[in-house]
Amino acid sequence: MSDVPFLPACPLPLTEYPAVVLAHGGGGKLSKQLIERIFLSAYPSDELARLHDGALLELPGTRLAFSTDSYVIDPPFFPGGDIGSLAVHGTVNDLAMCGATPLYLSAGFILEEGFPMADLWRIALSMRDAAMLAGVRIVTGDTKVVDRGKADGIFINTSGIGAVPPGIDIAATRLVPGDVVLVSGSIATHGIAIMSLRAGLEFETRLESDSAPLNGITDALLVALGTDVHVLRDPTRGGVASALNEIAEAAGQGIRIDEAAVPVLDEVRGACEILGFDPLYVANEGKLLAVVARHRAEEALALLRAHPLGREAARIGEVVADHPGRVLARSRIGGLRVVEMLSGEQLPRIC
Amino acid sequence: MSDVPFLPACPLPLTEYPAVVLAHGGGGKLSKQLIERIFLSAYPSDELARLHDGALLELPGTRLAFSTDSYVIDPPFFPGGDIGSLAVHGTVNDLAMCGATPLYLSAGFILEEGFPMADLWRIALSMRDAAMLAGVRIVTGDTKVVDRGKADGIFINTSGIGAVPPGIDIAATRLVPGDVVLVSGSIATHGIAIMSLRAGLEFETRLESDSAPLNGITDALLVALGTDVHVLRDPTRGGVASALNEIAEAAGQGIRIDEAAVPVLDEVRGACEILGFDPLYVANEGKLLAVVARHRAEEALALLRAHPLGREAARIGEVVADHPGRVLARSRIGGLRVVEMLSGEQLPRIC
Numbered sequence: 031m032s033d034v035p036f037l038p039a040c041p042l043p044l045t046e047y048p049a050v051v052l053a054h055g056g057g058g059k060l061s062k063q064l065i066e067r068i069f070l071s072a073y074p075s076d077e078l079a080r081l082h083d084g085a086l087l088e089l090p091g092t093r094l095a096f097s098t099d100s101y102v103i104d105p106p107f108f109p110g111g112d113i114g115s116l117a118v119h120g121t122v123n124d125l126a127m128c129g130a131t132p133l134y135l136s137a138g139f140i141l142e143e144g145f146p147m148a149d150l151w152r153i154a155l156s157m158r159d160a161a162m163l164a165g166v167r168i169v170t171g172d173t174k175v176v177d178r179g180k181a182d183g184i185f186i187n188t189s190g191i192g193a194v195p196p197g198i199d200i201a202a203t204r205l206v207p208g209d210v211v212l213v214s215g216s217i218a219t220h221g222i223a224i225m226s227l228r229a230g231l232e233f234e235t236r237l238e239s240d241s242a243p244l245n246g247i248t249d250a251l252l253v254a255l256g257t258d259v260h261v262l263r264d265p266t267r268g269g270v271a272s273a274l275n276e277i278a279e280a281a282g283q284g285i286r287i288d289e290a291a292v293p294v295l296d297e298v299r300g301a302c303e304i305l306g307f308d309p310l311y312v313a314n315e316g317k318l319l320a321v322v323a324r325h326r327a328e329e330a331l332a333l334l335r336a337h338p339l340g341r342e343a344a345r346i347g348e349v350v351a352d353h354p355g356r357v358l359a360r361s362r363i364g365g366l367r368v369v370e371m372l373s374g375e376q377l378p379r380i381c
Numbered sequence: 382m383s384d385v386p387f388l389p390a391c392p393l394p395l396t397e398y399p400a401v402v403l404a405h406g407g408g409g410k411l412s413k414q415l416i417e418r419i420f421l422s423a424y425p426s427d428e429l430a431r432l433h434d435g436a437l438l439e440l441p442g443t444r445l446a447f448s449t450d451s452y453v454i455d456p457p458f459f460p461g462g463d464i465g466s467l468a469v470h471g472t473v474n475d476l477a478m479c480g481a482t483p484l485y486l487s488a489g490f491i492l493e494e495g496f497p498m499a500d501l502w503r504i505a506l507s508m509r510d511a512a513m514l515a516g517v518r519i520v521t522g523d524t525k526v527v528d529r530g531k532a533d534g535i536f537i538n539t540s541g542i543g544a545v546p547p548g549i550d551i552a553a554t555r556l557v558p559g560d561v562v563l564v565s566g567s568i569a570t571h572g573i574a575i576m577s578l579r580a581g582l583e584f585e586t587r588l589e590s591d592s593a594p595l596n597g598i599t600d601a602l603l604v605a606l607g608t609d610v611h612v613l614r615d616p617t618r619g620g621v622a623s624a625l626n627e628i629a630e631a632a633g634q635g636i637r638i639d640e641a642a643v644p645v646l647d648e649v650r651g652a653c654e655i656l657g658f659d660p661l662y663v664a665n666e667g668k669l670l671a672v673v674a675r676h677r678a679e680e681a682l683a684l685l686r687a688h689p690l691g692r693e694a695a696r697i698g699e700v701v702a703d704h705p706g707r708v709l710a711r712s713r714i715g716g717l718r719v720v721e722m723l724s725g726e727q728l729p730r731i732c
Contacts, residue, residue, distance in 0.1 A: 087444065094438040098540055176729070182527060187451060191445070378528060
């Protein structure tokens with residue numbers, strides 16, 4: 031998604047500033063140069079070009095969704111993406127999970143003095159491409175530089191605004207027993223791709239993060255099913271297990287899943303076994319959970335599967351009246367176990 | 382502004398987690414506990430309480446302003462405020478400078494493992510108070526934790542949404558020769574307060590940051606003057622000199638100021654002399670520049686002075702047809718000098 035097919039040369043002459051210096055965050059000439067040559071070159075925008083500290087936007091009178099996320103992933107470049115594409119996808123997806131059409135993003139950079147300018151340029155282009163593919167515009171931004179040793183290369187915050195069309199009502203409180211839980215594809219891929227990279231694991235095929243914008247897929251579901259979509263959630267940090275627990279708790283309903291029905295790529299399952307992870311707890315970035323009314327479940331599944339990002343979609347469970355607030359899983363060998371929220375930290379800096 | 386008169390005890394038992402651990406950013410139980418006990422306790426909100434990744438907001442059909450800033454100030458606590466109040470004021474002010482009424486904020490935290498929980502609590506309360514005084518609500522948030530040594534205690538991003546009332550048109554392109562430049566009070570106080578703290582300088586009276594929300598003052602100006610307010614700008618990083626240069630360049634007009642007319646507190650001027658700074662280049666956080674139509678200048682000045690945050694407001698210059706794009710200052714001894722944008726970095730991590 032974030033591979034940059036055509037990478038224009040970095041417009042700030044590398045001979046002059048091969049790396050970020052403190053003055054790039056000072057609010058003076060070098061700040062202006064950085065913004066103009068890197069960010070405005072990468073994603074030109076009338077709003078950004080005003081070089082004001084805020085963007086002015088026109089939105090029809092409607093419900094808004096507003097979301098924020100900071101990205102601190104280590105390493106910033108990984109198979110299948112980088113911190114820039116991830117920062118766009120993550121916030122686009124948070125808005126999409128509100129039932130909103132994502133429209134505008136802000137981009138706030140915290141850079142460590144010495145961060146290579148060419149890497150910043152590559153990340154800015156990757157954000158441009160990710161924003162273009164997701165149909166959103168980066169309209170305001172900010173750059174701070176901290177002294178060497180006081181950050182880790184690059185951190186990015188993206189905040190986003192989306193419009194929620196009429197006739198959409200996404201809320202855990204709308205869950206009723208019988209509702210069906212769907213997942214849009216195989217889980218745990220992002221987390222295991224990053225973890226394998228850090229651990230130096232190699233596979234027959236290169237394992238790539240599945241980081242992707244999910245607003246196309248949520249649009250398709252919401253246009254067809256309307257209020258029969260009860261909950262949407264992207265299971266990022268804490269994985270599918272934690273997301274389902276949050277939903278069950280907020281709904282005051284139980285959720286029961288069938289572990290054998292949850293799609294996991296073979297190499298991901300293998301890596302989980304080697305690394306000692308349960309795929310249900312591993313972070314995703316390009317997958318969603320949808321809880322839909324029972325009588326629309328097959329239609330929803332067909333819609334998911336018809337989308338390029340949902341080909342491996344599956345029906346994995348249902349809402350039940352028993353054990354309200356808890357998630358239970360039928361294991362591959364038939365037993366029923368409680369699926370708790372993630373305790374502790376499984377994999378720091380996964381996003 | 383951000384002194385917390387009544388500091389409730391930190392609700393997360395300090396004996397259990399006296400400091401941030403990686404799992405507080407892991408998306409599981411400890412993340413949830415941190416959000417519920419610290420952030421929801423400090424600023425309860427229906428939107429936040431949904432614990433969803435985005436806030437749903439109702440806004441009448443209008444123009445929106447959208448702004449983002451990351452705060453990396455060193456040290457995080459300083460006389461007159463802390464990184465939390467600053468993060469609220471800064472984004473509120475960016476929205477106010479768009480002519481908008483600030484409404485909603487997001488709060489994204491990047492915490493270093495080991496950051497004291499009591500400090501986080503103090504900062505959350507300070508954000509609560511600053512938001513309440515500015516009349517804005519924190520409606521969505523995010524927390525990431527990075528390993529020890531990979532950040533510097535705490536960084537905060539705030540993004541904000543405001544509504545721009547009809548009949549407001551803030552744009553540098555509206556400047557015409559004869560327009561009057563006003564400042565809302567004495568300059569350079571924030572920067573010198575932080576710098577003195579770092580340098581260990583002492584004064585007869587404690588020098589405090591003037592960090593404050595400026596939306597009350599911009600409201601007063603805009604309600605009375607409407608489109609006769611041409612530009613509003615808070616001169617933060619790069620100071621008054623850089624802000625005026627940005628305005629002059631964007632307007633394609635010249636700006637001439639009278640240095641003797643620019644208010645600077647005696648102890649700030651003294652510290653500038655000791656530290657070798659020109660007050661025109663030092664960052665402010667609670668002051669604004671307003672460029673208004675000449676025939677409304679006296680009225681505007683009176684309005685500023687009638688506001689508690691504008692008592693030292695002054696008329697400091699005007700827009701001129703000569704030297705388009707440049708800023709000139711008449712010095713105290715009568716000569717005219719070019720005021721350039723800040724070159725290089727004067728004072729890193731001032732905000």
